[in-house]
Amino acid sequence: MMNWDVFLAPYQQAVDEIKIKLRGVRKQYNMSSTSHTPIEFVTGRIKPISSILDKAHRKNIPLDELETRMQDLAGVRVMCQFVEDIDAVVKLIRRRKDFEIIEERDYITNEKRSGYRAYHLVIKYPVQTIGGEKKILVEIQVKTLAMNFWATIEHSLLYKYSGEIPEDIIDRLQNAAEAAFRLDEEMSQIRGEVLEAQVIFRKKEEEQRSH
Numbered sequence: 001m002m003n004w005d006v007f008l009a010p011y012q013q014a015v016d017e018i019k020i021k022l023r024g025v026r027k028q029y030n031m032s033s034t035s036h037t038p039i040e041f042v043t044g045r046i047k048p049i050s051s052i053l054d055k056a057h058r059k060n061i062p063l064d065e066l067e068t069r070m071q072d073l074a075g076v077r078v079m080c081q082f083v084e085d086i087d088a089v090v091k092l093i094r095r096r097k098d099f100e101i102i103e104e105r106d107y108i109t110n111e112k113r114s115g116y117r118a119y120h121l122v123i124k125y126p127v128q129t130i131g132g133e134k135k136i137l138v139e140i141q142v143k144t145l146a147m148n149f150w151a152t153i154e155h156s157l158l159y160k161y162s163g164e165i166p167e168d169i170i171d172r173l174q175n176a177a178e179a180a181f182r183l184d185e186e187m188s189q190i191r192g193e194v195l196e197a198q199v200i201f202r203k204k205e206e207e208q209r210s211h
């Protein structure tokens with residue numbers, strides 16, 4: 001018999017620690033007046049036992065191999081305002097000394113067939129336990145608010161229809177994915193224009209000061 005509480009405890013610990021660390025990054029950006037924070041908010045979860053069992057069954061993973069073969073028992077999600085911020089978050093994750101990156105999956109350049117978009121990183125994270133150090137696999141999903149909105153709705157529909165979403169709703173989800181993509185594009189354009197306006201404004205100010 002598997003003792004789930006004992007098995008999942010270090011995963012919960014890893015999620016809690018990483019949430020605190022990434023929220024700390026956000027705080028640091030917010031204190032700096034020069035750069036905008038690429039992190040809007042951070043959430044995290046341990047995969048529910050029923051989902052672990054479903055996925056293990058679906059992917060033929062024996063329960064004694066979960067630790068090495070199920071990479072998202074611990075999951076952290078980083079939400080960004082703009083698509084450009086995703087890149088900034090990925091870069092800052094790559095630079096960290098406490099995260100060892102095992103795998104990266106770019107579902108932004110390679111959108112999934114469902115319409116799902118996000119950037120996934122699987123890291124090895126050291127948790128200190130009373131039995132010594134334990135390296136835990138954690139999946140970090142980095143996405144925009146629009147990508148997250150779409151994925152959350154699609155996820156609950158998958159659950160509602162036990163994975164068999166009716167055709168007409170699938171079509172609507174595809175349309176919604178397209179709309180979310182366009183929303184991200186529009187926001188990026190606006191961001192670009194705001195940044196450009198700021199540069200022009202700063203230049204004008206400097207010119208006035210030097211006269």
Ligand code: 0O2
Binds near residue numbers: 051112115
């Ligand atoms: P849950 O309920 O969120 O835990 P696979 O599960 O085979 O598609 P793999 O290789 O395990 O994928 O890893 P991947 O692709 O990084 O996906 C892991 C997680 O990404 C999923 O976990 C979802 O959270 C999210 N995800 C991936 N594809 C989709 C999608 O099409 N729609 C939505 N809404 N989320 C997606 P789980 O275990 O599937 O689900």
